[in-house]
Amino acid sequence: MGPAGPYVRVADPLPHCGSAFPLLRTEGPRVSALNRVLTALSALLVLCALLLPNTLHTLTPDKFLRIPVEAVAGAALLLALPGRWRRVVAVLAGLALGALTVLNLLDMGFHAYLGRGFNLVLDWELLDDAQAYAGDTMGSAGAFGLTAGAVVLALLLCALLTLATVRLGELLARHRPVAVRSTLAAAVVWTTTAALGVQFAGLPVASDHASALVWLQTERVRATLRDEAAFAREARxxxxxxxxxxxxxxxxxxxxxxxxxxxxxxxxxxxxxxxxxxxxxxxxxxxxxxxxxxxxxxxxxxxxxxxxxxxxxxxxxxxxxxxxxxxxxxxxxxxxxxxxxxxxxxxxxxxxxxxxxxxxxxxxxxxxxxxxxxxxxxxxxxxxxxxxxxxxxxxxxxxxxxxxxxxxxxxxxxxxxxxxxxxxxxxxxxxxxxxxxxxxxxxxxxxxxxxxxxxxxxxxxxxxxxxxxxxxxxxxxxxxxxxxxxxxxxxxxxxxxxxxxxxxxxxxxxxxxxxxxxxxxxxxxxxxxxxxxxxxxxxxxxxxxxxxxxxxxxxxxxxxxxxxxxxxxxx
Incomplete structure (x- = not known):
């Protein structure tokens, strides 16, 4: 009790708050529970993005029961950076994850229809053909709705993943001692399971899936650029x-x-x-x-x-x-x-x-x-x-x-x-x-x-x-x-x-x-x-x-x- 009777403690002013959802920092049982839910959803979203396959027929629940090395490395990097740089890196990581997720979805569509993945250099113009095909199949209104929905989905994925990585970065900073120990433990578990070849449901527990997909996209681009000059000679x-x-x-x-x-x-x-x-x-x-x-x-x-x-x-x-x-x-x-x-x-x-x-x-x-x-x-x-x-x-x-x-x-x-x-x-x-x-x-x-x-x-x-x-x-x-x-x-x-x-x-x-x-x-x-x-x-x-x-x-x-x-x- 204070001199003027009972009081309610309010969180720090908004500019001081590093949370991706600052308005939810006000203390209280309901807000605290909601914060925990949002943090759990953020972690789940990031894990799903890191483990998402790039073909529909491999999109099964067991693919998400793995430990992504990118999450361990990302947590270690965020813990090592000071506040401003931590937020900048978290934002960039979120945008990169969003872009990778969009590319994985494009890969799914291209594998389902064309039997191959999406080519970052060559295939953008095929999206126009896809829209025309949708118009012939669904009508102009349906094609417009499908196109608009795809654009909104891509932007929403980038935005949500960015908010999620920023939120998780701030969580690591607020609970640094626990976060450091947890990150070290995760690194040990990943290294051990990778060295021993431990598997669950026929898949390695230790995953470098996201890194492999980035490498795949990079190799596609490099191969495409190399192919241009080689084919010009062949055509002559x-x-x-x-x-x-x-x-x-x-x-x-x-x-x-x-x-x-x-x-x-x-x-x-x-x-x-x-x-x-x-x-x-x-x-x-x-x-x-x-x-x-x-x-x-x-x-x-x-x-x-x-x-x-x-x-x-x-x-x-x-x-x-x-x-x-x-x-x-x-x-x-x-x-x-x-x-x-x-x-x-x-x-x-x-x-x-x-x-x-x-x-x-x-x-x-x-x-x-x-x-x-x-x-x-x-x-x-x-x-x-x-x-x-x-x-x-x-x-x-x-x-x-x-x-x-x-x-x-x-x-x-x-x-x-x-x-x-x-x-x-x-x-x-x-x-x-x-x-x-x-x-x-x-x-x-x-x-x-x-x-x-x-x-x-x-x-x-x-x-x-x-x-x-x-x-x-x-x-x-x-x-x-x-x-x-x-x-x-x-x-x-x-x-x-x-x-x-x-x-x-x-x-x-x-x-x-x-x-x-x-x-x-x-x-x-x-x-x-x-x-x-x-x-x-x-x-x-x-x-x-x-x-x-x-x-x-x-x-x-x-x-x-x-x-x-x-x-x-x-x-």
């Missing part, structure tokens, strides 16, 4: 660069040659037990129908340079004969004069070269690199029907438009075409259905089909539904293409078609390979006789043990098989 080497036009693909003169890519048509479509039955029936029946029309097919496997997405990397790898595994390589090669498979046909002067690109919705300067005289993009195919999520039009319509605009016209030259089919692009909902070829018109016949289709958000949310829808989409694309060939192909038609990459990991499965099917179809028996030595399987379905080549090997093998002569000069 080309065995067919100086080959005279008369010695390029002489054995295909007079043929209409079509290179068609089927989006996401990967090995999983043929071998995954949940997807195979319908796709196998489609390939088998299409092989039979083509045979009855006089066509024969040979098929093998190619290993794509990409996985789950970034289709242009697969297209450029296949056509350039170079391994285009990232955006930097793509920019380098497409700004060069490297000879692509399609450009080889234009160089001869014996073919008209066109591209059918229903997925292209903006300027596409790469047309010159690919050697295409004319490109039909999403706006030049005359389509007036509904979009099917990302896909601007059904494959059947795109193929019929190609027939109307190019293949079916009177020409003074044969045709070489690059055709990109998009109906099997994720999210595989809603899916088009085959209609009568004479009923396609301007595509408005698909309005009712699109309206009754599945909601893409429902399909994306379920791995099982995604697999089923993906299988149906491949069946549709293969059937559309082979029906078109039977309807419009003749003795002088040669079709080469393949997948650009495997579907995303939640459909193809964790650890799935990058192989895609490739087929060559023709009526003229001499076309297939030229590739007898390749060991490919008869029909549209490659055998499990059919030869597997890297996709960049195809250009030179194809040019050589059909009579092209290497120039003997490189660079």
């Amino acid at each position: 080497n080309d065995a067919f660069r100086a080959t005279p036009p008369a010695r390029l693909v002489p054995d295909l003169r007079g043929k209409d040659v079509i290179f068609a890519f089927i989006e996401s048509y990967g090995r999983s479509a043929i071998e995954d037990p949940a997807i195979r039955p319908g796709v196998h029936r489609t390939l088998e029946s299409s092989t039979g129908a083509l045979a009855r029309a006089g066509f024969r097919a040979r098929s093998g496997w190619l290993t794509s340079a990409t996985y789950g997405g970034s289709s242009w990397l697969g297209h450029s790898t296949f056509l350039s004969g170079l391994w285009i595994a990232n955006q930097q390589r793509y920019r380098t090669v497409t700004s060069s004069d490297h000879l692509t498979l399609t450009k080889a046909f234009r160089k001869t002067g014996a073919w008209r070269t066109v591209g059918v690109m229903p997925g292209v919705r903006k300027g596409w300067p790469e047309a010159e690199f690919y050697g295409l005289d004319h490109v039909y993009d999403a706006y030049r195919l005359g389509y007036r029907g509904p979009k099917f999520s990302w896909s601007t039009m059904p494959d059947q319509y795109a193929l019929e438009a190609f027939q109307r605009l190019e293949h079916g016209k009177e020409r003074d030259k044969p045709l070489m075409a690059e055709v990109i089919l998009t109906s099997s692009h994720q999210p595989w909902a809603p899916l088009p259905e085959l209609v009568g070829w004479d009923e396609l018109g301007d595509g408005r016949i698909f309005e009712g089909i699109e309206a009754k289709g599945e909601d893409p958000a429902d399909v994306v949310a379920s791995s099982a539904r995604s697999k089923a829808a993906y299988g149906r989409s491949v069946e549709y694309s293969v059937t559309s293409l082979t029906q078109w060939l039977r309807r419009y192909g003749d003795e002088d038609t040669v079709l080469v078609f393949l997948g650009d990459h495997q579907p995303i990991a939640r459909v193809s499965g964790e650890g799935a390979g990058r192989d895609v099917p490739v087929s060559i179809v023709a009526k003229d028996p001499e076309v297939l006789e030229k590739i007898d030595g390749w060991g490919w399987s008869d029909g549209l379905e490659p055998a499990r043990d059919a030869p597997v080549w890297r996709m960049d090997a195809f250009r030179d093998r194809f040019l050589t098989a059909y009579g092209s002569t290497p120039s003997g000069r490189k660079g």
